[in-house]
Amino acid sequence: xxxxxxxxxxxxxxxxxLDGTGREPFAGSVRIEGDRIAEVSPTPLAARPGEPAxxxxxxxxMPGLVEPxxxxxxxxxxxxxxxxxxxxxxxLATVRNARTMLDAGYTSALSAAAAKPRLDVVVKREIExxxxxxxxxxxxxxxxxxxxxxxxxxxxxxxxxxxxxxxxIVDGPxxxxxxxxxxxxxxxxxxxLNLSGDLGTSAWSSELTPxxxxxxxxxxxxxxxxxxRVCAHCRSGDAVRMAVRHGVEIIYHANYCxxxxxxxxxxxxxxxxxxxxLGITYTLSQASGQWGVTPARAREFERELxxxxxxxxxxxxxxxxxxxxGDYGFPFSPHGTYARDLWLFVKVLGFSPMETLVAxxxxxxxxxxxxxxxxxxxxxxxxxxxLVDGDPLADIAILQDPSAIxxxxxxxxxxxxx
Ligand SMILES: [Zn+2]
Numbered sequence: 001x002x003x004x005x006x007x008x009x010x011x012x013x014x015x016x017x018l019d020g021t022g023r024e025p026f027a028g029s030v031r032i033e034g035d036r037i038a039e040v041s042p043t044p045l046a047a048r049p050g051e052p053a054x055x056x057x058x059x060x061x062m063p064g065l066v067e068p069x070x071x072x073x074x075x076x077x078x079x080x081x082x083x084x085x086x087x088x089x090x091x092l093a094t095v096r097n098a099r100t101m102l103d104a105g106y107t108s109a110l111s112a113a114a115a116k117p118r119l120d121v122v123v124k125r126e127i128e129x130x131x132x133x134x135x136x137x138x139x140x141x142x143x144x145x146x147x148x149x150x151x152x153x154x155x156x157x158x159x160x161x162x163x164x165x166x167x168x169i170v171d172g173p174x175x176x177x178x179x180x181x182x183x184x185x186x187x188x189x190x191x192x193l194n195l196s197g198d199l200g201t202s203a204w205s206s207e208l209t210p211x212x213x214x215x216x217x218x219x220x221x222x223x224x225x226x227x228x229r230v231c232a233h234c235r236s237g238d239a240v241r242m243a244v245r246h247g248v249e250i251i252y253h254a255n256y257c258x259x260x261x262x263x264x265x266x267x268x269x270x271x272x273x274x275x276x277x278l279g280i281t282y283t284l285s286q287a288s289g290q291w292g293v294t295p296a297r298a299r300e301f302e303r304e305l306x307x308x309x310x311x312x313x314x315x316x317x318x319x320x321x322x323x324x325x326g327d328y329g330f331p332f333s334p335h336g337t338y339a340r341d342l343w344l345f346v347k348v349l350g351f352s353p354m355e356t357l358v359a360x361x362x363x364x365x366x367x368x369x370x371x372x373x374x375x376x377x378x379x380x381x382x383x384x385x386x387l388v389d390g391d392p393l394a395d396i397a398i399l400q401d402p403s404a405i406x407x408x409x410x411x412x413x414x415x416x417x418x
Contacts, residue, residue, distance in 0.1 A: 008033060008034050008412070009031060009032060009033045009034075009038065009048065009051050010031070010032045010051065010052050010053070010054070010412070011029060011030070011031050011032075011045060011047050011048075011051055011052070011053040011054070012029060012030045012031075012032070012053070012054045012056050012061060012385075012387070013029045013044060013045065013047075013053055013054070013055055013056060014027075014029070014044075014055055014056050014057040015027070015028065015029070015030070015056035015057075015059055015060065015061040015387065016059070016060045016061070016391070017030065017040065017060075017061050017062075017377055018060050018061070018062040018357065018377075018392070018393070019040070019062075019063075019376055019377040019378060020062065020063040020357070020358060020361035020362040020365075020375050020376040020377060021358065021362055021376055021378075022354060022355075022358045022362070025060065025391075025393070026042055027042065028040060028041050028042045028043070029041050029043075029044055029045040030061060030377065030385070031045060032383040032385075032409070032412050033412075034383075034412055035382060035383055035411040035412040035413075036380060036381065036382060036383055036412065037377060037378065037379055037380065037381050037382075037383050037385075038379060039379060040377055040378055040379055054387070054407065054418055056387050056406075056407075056418070058389065058390075059387045059388060059389055059390075059406055060387070060388045060390065060391055060392060061377065061385060061386070061387055061388075062357070062361065062377070062385070062386050062388060062392065063107075063361040063362070063364075063365070063374075063375045063376055063377055063381075063384060063385060063386070064105060064106065064107025064108060064361075064375075064384035064385060064386055064408070064409070064410060065104075065105050065106045065107065065108075065338075065339070065342075065360050065361065065364065065386070065399070066106065066107075066108040066109070066110070066323075066325070066360060066361065066363075066364020066365065066367065066368060066374075066375055067101065067106045067108070067109040067110070067135070067325045067326075067328075067338055067364075068109075068110045068112075068250070068273065068275045068323045068325050068326065068364060068367050069110070069112040069252055069275045069277045069325050069326030069327060070101065070106075070109035070110060070111050070112060070135075070137075070325075070328075071111070071112060071113060071114075071115070071327065071328065071329040072094050072097045072098050072101065072109065072111065072114070072119070072120065072123060072134075072137070072329075073090060073093065073094040073097070073114045073115040073116065073119040073120065073123075073329075074097075074115055074166075074328075074329025074330060074335075075090070075093040075094075075097070075115075075329065076329060076330065076331055076334045076335060077330075077331065078330070078331065079151070079153070079164065079166055080153070082115045082165070082166050083115075083162065083163075083164045083165045083166060085115070087116060090115065090116060090119060091119065091122070091123075094114075094119050094120075094123050095123060095126070095132055095134075097329065097335045098123055098127060098132060098133065098134030098135065098137070099132070099133045099134060100335045100336045101134065101135050101335065101336075101338065102133050102134055102135050102408065102410065102415055103133075103336070103402055103408070103415075103416070104336055104338055104339060104402055104405075105339070105386050105388075105399065105402070105405045105408055106135050106338055107135055107136060107384040107386075107408065107409075107410045108135050108136040108137075108364060108365075108368050108374060108375075108384065109135040109136070109137050109138070110138045110190070110231075110250070110367055110368060111137060111138055111139055111140035111189075111190060112140060112192060112231060112252060112275075112277075112326065112327075113140050113141070113142060113143040113166065113167075113192040114139070114140055114141055114142060114166075115142065115165055115166040116142070116165050116166075117141050117142055117182075117183065117186055118186055118187075120137065120139035120140050120141070120188065121139045121186060121187040121188060123137065123139075124137040124138075124139045133415055135410070136368065136374075136384070136410065136411075138189040138190055138229075138368065138369070139187065139188050139189050139190065140188055140189070140190040140191070140192050140231070141168075141183035141186070141188045141190075141191065141192070142165065142166055142167050142168050142183075142192075143166060143167040143168070143192045143193075143194050143233065144167065144168050144170060144176070144179055144180070144191065144192060144193050144194065144219065145167045145168070145169055145170075145193075145194040145210075145211070146169065146170065146171055146194075146210050146211050146212075146215065147169055147171050148204065148210055149169070149194050149197065149204065149210040149211060150167070150194040150196070150197050150198045150204055150210075150233060151164055151166065151167030151169070151194060152164070152167070152169050167194065170215070171215075172214075172215065173214050173215055173217070173218035174218070176215045176218040176219050176222075177218045177219075177221065177222055180218075180219050180222035180223065180226075180228075181222055181226075184222060184226040184228055188228065189228065189229065190228060190229050190230065190231055190250075191219055191222075191223055191228055191229075191230045191231070192230075192231050192232070192233070193211060193215075193216060193219055193230065193231075193232045193233070193243075193248070194211065194232070194233040195209055195210075195211045195216065195232050195233060195234045195236075195239035195242060195243055196208060196209050196210075196211075196233060196234050196235040196236040196238070196239035196253075197209075197210065197235065197236070198233070198235060199235070199281070199300055199301060199304050206235035206236060206253075206255060206256065206304060207235070207236045207256055208236065209236050209238040209239045209242065211239075211242075213242055213245075213246070216232075216242055216243070216246045216248070217246050220246050220247055220248070224247075229249055229250065229369070230247075230248045230249060230250070231248065231249070231250035231251075231252060232248045232250070232251060232252065233252050233253060234251050234252060234253060234254055235253045235254070235255045235256060235304075236255075236256050237256050237257050237258040237260065237261040238261075240254050240257055240261040240264065240265065241260055241261050241264050244261075244264040244265060244267075244268050244272060245264065248272075249271060249272055249273065250272070250273050250275065250367065251265070251272060251273065251274050251275075252274075252275055252276075252277055252326065253275075253276055253277060253308075254274050254276060254308075254311060254312075254315070255276070255281075255304055255307050255308040255311060256307050256311065257311040257314065257315070262311075262314055262315065262318060262320075265315060265318070265320045266318040266319070266320060269318070269319055269320045269321065272320070272321070273321050273322075273323055273363070273366070273367045274312075274315060274320055274321065274322045274323070275322070275323045275324075275325060275326050275367075276308055276312055276322065276326070276349075277325065277326025277327040277341075278305065278308055278326075278341075278344060278348070278349075279326060279327060279328065279333050279340060279341050279344060280327050280330065280332060280333050281301050281304050281305045281308060282305055282344055282348060283332050283333060284297070284298065284301040284332060285298055285301035285302040285304075285305045286298070287301075287332065290332075291331060291332050305348075309348065309349060312349050313349070313350065316349075316351070321359070321363050321366070321367075322359065323359045323360065323363055323364065323367060324341040324342050324344070324345045324356060324359055324360050325338060325341045325360070326341065336402075337400070339399040339400040340400055342356050342357070342360060342396050342399055342400075343396050343397050343400065345359070345396075346396050353392065353393045353394075353396045354393060356396060357392060357393070357396075361375040361376065362375045362376050363375070370382070382411060382412075383409055383410075383411065383412040384409065384410050384411065385407070385408075385409040386405055386407065386408055386409075387405070387406040387407035387418055388404055388405055388406065389404045389405075389406055390404060406418045
């Protein structure tokens with residue numbers, strides 16, 4: 001027994017430990033045994049006979065990053081092109097993106113929707129079996145929307161109706177229950193509901209809430225009975241309030257939060273998470289002339305960004321958990337650039353680098369359903385660790401440079417050896 005523990009242990013010495021809890025970094029050594037952290041010591045630890053040791057001098061050892069709004073199957077193309085991607089190419093793109101995410105130092109991802117029903121589920125199983133590299137993944141199905149809601153791109157005058165694959169259009173509680181049960185049967189961990197509209201196209205507005213309370217409650221009934229967690233696209237204040245009222249745990253965007261929506265989030269702050277996923281809003285607010293964004297459209301994104309900055313400042317003041325990350329997988333937010341969200345939290349939302357990294361690690365572990373066990377460097381926690389050249393607290397942007405991440409470890413296994 002002792003023999004095998006020694007065989008699978010590994011020592012990392014001479015590092016500056018940023019433990020994810022908000023504690024100031026300290027010098028020390030860390031021992032990993034199997035998939036867990038066994039020891040975190042401020043004094044140097046000596047390697048056991050035969051134990052491999054990594055000399056981490058000059059580097060920061062920190063928990064792996066968590067992406068709380070991942071779209072591994074979004075292939076850096078438009079939603080329209082996503083629907084038309086054949087399943088064979090689509091599986092391969094999803095596998096590539098899983099590797100890209102881990103390569104970027106993101107050792108965990110909570111999916112905010114898959115572009116075909118089983119893409120997340122099959123990729124998650126392959127990752128867990130160790131057959132392909134990728135983050136620890138919670139699998140989602142397609143976004144669930146209603147006629148005229150976000151994702152329903154049909155219009156009566158068009159020559160034919162196209163059924164989008166990245167979202168399912170359901171109307172009424174019965175259709176909602178059926179969709180959710182079907183996804184539960186296929187093995188998802190999560191459901192994604194599009195409660196509000198969006199700014200991305202002109203067919204719907206961010207401030208509308210086309211999904212009804214009865215439809216949300218129908219999804220929650222299935223979620224509760226099947227042990228699934230629910231996340232929701234909620235840009236409007238109405239959508240945020242409806243989501244919280246019905247027990248949705250993960251709220252995306254929350255751009256237009258009125259006082260009542262903030263009160264609801266605050267009252268539920270022990271169980272809800274907000275992930276604003278502002279990267280697209282930020283990029284498109286400055287993208288006039290690119291990707292078909294007109295100057296008028298850029299101004300709308302600018303307005304949405306301003307409203308979001310205000311909403312999030314008020315959430316932060318109320319102690320609501322707000323996590324960086326989100327919506328990478330479009331042409332204007334390609335895979336691999338996830339850590340730009342950390343920079344955005346600091347530069348645009350005014351979070352300190354420490355607050356941002358706690359949100360991306362310890363609170364990331366909480367949103368993954370492993371509080372205290374994931375996203376922290378402490379004895380007993382899962383060994384998902386990064387060795388970063390330099391100090392991310394002094395310059396959060398270094399995490400955007402994959403070559404600055406010397407080592408990536410997931411579950412005690414080295415994905416990138418130093
Ligand atoms: Zn999304």
